[in-house]
Amino acid sequence: MAVELEESMLVRVQQENFSIDEELERVRSRSRRIGGIAMFLGTARDHSKGREVSSMSFDHYEGMAQKKLKEIRERALRDFDIIEALVLHRYGPIEIGENIVLIIVGAEHRAAAFKACQWCIDELKQITPIWKMETTPEGEVWVEEHP
């Protein structure tokens, strides 16, 4: 039960902002074997493809988004030589400069941590049902990833 609760905190889609120190603690507290932690934090940029962006908002498919992030964590733990992984994405309105997405991967050695971290964010963008709307001088625009 406690373990399940702990694991559910390692994969979240939430509206609220988050503290990196707090999220980091969830990962590092899992094992004293961890020697290298790679992290990726995505933040809201003030422009996108030459357009100014004044704010943005994320829509997500409740249930499926969580399911896909869970799959990403589990596949990362299976396919890379790592100890723990945390995957977190916000939804709703987000101001410029704010946090959007966080990946934290703890491993014994740094090479595996970096590889898994980069894989997680790449995969997240491929398979997670989350959509971004940017507010620009030309109005609200839904964006899509590069192929």
Added chain:
Amino acid sequence: MAVELEESMLVRVQQENFSIDEELERVRSRSRRIGGIAMFLGTARDHSKGREVSSMSFDHYEGMAQKKLKEIRERALRDFDIIEALVLHRYGPIEIGENIVLIIVGAEHRAAAFKACQWCIDELKQITPIWKMETTPEGEVWVEEHP
């Protein structure tokens, strides 16, 4: 003067522990163009090459260590498509699980951030005059990097 002070905070060798959220703020506050932040945090593992480690301590060459970390930041800013980089290493006694080294790289896009971050930690290990002593069941052992 303020800029110089700010920059000196982006490259540090210090005994005290640090907060990731605080260090992150130094990087992200530099530009609203930042969209991807890659980080590496090295922490003290409880074993090393099959030996148990109960604690460790870092010796550093005061002056030269700072100089090399500064070089690393400047070369990263020159050679990668990134916006800001922070390089931080602790010295003195460090308990198992504690922070040792932190690299934070902010860029418009994640690929460059990851590449620069990994380069910084690889380079740090190559050129920075810092030495690690581990306390093990067989006594105190000075360690060196793999070639």
Added chain:
Amino acid sequence: MKIKLFGVLKTMIPGGRDLEMELSEERRVKDLVYSIQVAYPQVGELLEQKKVLVSVNQEIAHWDTVLEESDEVALLPPFAGGSDEAHGWMGGR
């Protein structure tokens, strides 16, 4: 049958969050797609081009997937999680 809409699709279909479609005799995803093409040609075009995918019970479906009344069905425009390297999409490219 209720069909969930996300992202830009909410603005392309009058009414907003959900789409109510009659499930035909033929109960495969491609039959549903055909019904949507008739009612909303613009969305139908995007489905045809695979720019919008159909999910059934929170997994991407094939066009031959058979639908049940109780299935959770959704139309998914291109994903854009994260922060960087996205580009504008007006729904018509």
Added chain:
Amino acid sequence: MKIKLFGVLKTMIPGGRDLEMELSEERRVKDLVYSIQVAYPQVGELLEQKKVLVSVNQEIAHWDTVLEESDEVALLPPFAGGSDEAHGWMGGR
């Protein structure tokens, strides 16, 4: 001339933090290395094998670098910053 010692070298040379060496007529790094070899053969061996490097004014020096009395000279064992992927070194390998 004072020579700074770091890491394992502090335990290999009696006295600890610094080494006091007479600068000979020939003022190159290799002459200093020769003097160290005579006084501390174990450290001399490591210098010979390039397992210990000499720095002059905080930069790695060549064996032909010419030394001034005012130079800051140090002996540097293999670096081990960071956290992972290090292995034990007894100074004698």
